[in-house]
Amino acid sequence: MIDFARTVGIVSPLAADLSLALGSSSVGLMELVSVYGVFVNQGMRVEPYAVASVQDSGGRxxxxxxxxxxxxxxRETAYLITNMMEDVIQRGTGIAAKAVIDRPVAGKTGTTNDFTDAWFIGSTPNLATGTWVGFDDRRPLGETESGAHAALPVWSAFMKEALKQLPVVPFEIPDGVMFVKVDPTTALLTDQDEQRGIVELFTKGTEPTKSAGSKIDPTDFYKLDQLQEGSLQNPSPAPIDP
Incomplete structure (x- = not known):
């Protein structure tokens, strides 16, 4: 995980422990936005810069x-990550952005312990931006000030204006990405007409090849427990020797 973070542009110190997956190490806003730029830019990294060019009064x-x-x-890895973050907007903690940004968007909310920081980093195919809300002395913002509540509205308001001059374009899907319908309980292949099936994305060569077969009933364990409890409460009489 640390190697991947370094590859996409994270330079801040990262603790080599399992909690890193939950965001236990601190990373700056510019770093995070630049990394999101890698994902929506199809795996291409551009080092952040503040001044694009300097011209004199004559335009030289x-x-x-x-x-x-x-x-x-x-490109495939970048798109899979982007697609997961699109789900955050469609049905996750960033769903409020849908009512403001009427175009393809990918992003992620973030909330630190004790509500001391609220984050939202988001991207369209042609612009990646981020917002951070917090105090310099790490005072809590308040119990309800999560990334979705405190940072996302700021991001949405800015992006609504910033995107007016940019065309509406989709996230480009690489040729090496496959859309496969799978069983949600097993992640194995399911019939196309199976109502419980969901469409997931895979890079070619990693997609499941086996069928889910018989469906797993999530109540099976409950039924088994009931059967065992009934057997204990009402044991069968011992056989009587003739």
Whole structure:
């Protein structure tokens, strides 16, 4: 995980423990936004810069940023991560953005312990931005000030204006990504007409090849427990020797 973080642009110190997956190490806003830029830019990383170019009064370029995009992760990996973050907007903690941003959006909320920080980092295919809400002395914001409640509205208001001059475009799907209908309880293949099936994305070569077969009834364990309890409460009489 740390190696991947370094690859996509995280330079802050990261603790090598399991809690890292939950965000236990602190990372700056610019780092996070630049990483989200990697994902929506199909795996290409561009080092952040503040000044694109400097021109004189006659329009002559005096200096220009040396932009050198680098492919740091595959296009397929970048799209799978982006697609997961699209779900955050469609049915997750970032759903409030749907009412404001009427175009493809991917993003993620963030809330630190004791509500000391609220985050939202989000992207369209042509713009990645982020918001942080908090105090410099790490005072709590308040018990309800989560990323969705405190940071997302700020991000949405900014993006609504910033995107007015940009075209509405979809996230580009790489050729190496497959859409496969799977059983939600087993992640194995299911029939196309199976109502319980869900469509998941895979890179070619990693998709499931086996069928789910018989469906798993989530109440089976409950029924088994009932049967065992009934057997204990009403034991069968011991056989009587003739």
């Amino acid at each position: 370029t005096l200096d220009q940023a040396a932009v050198q995009p680098r492919q740091v992760v595959s």
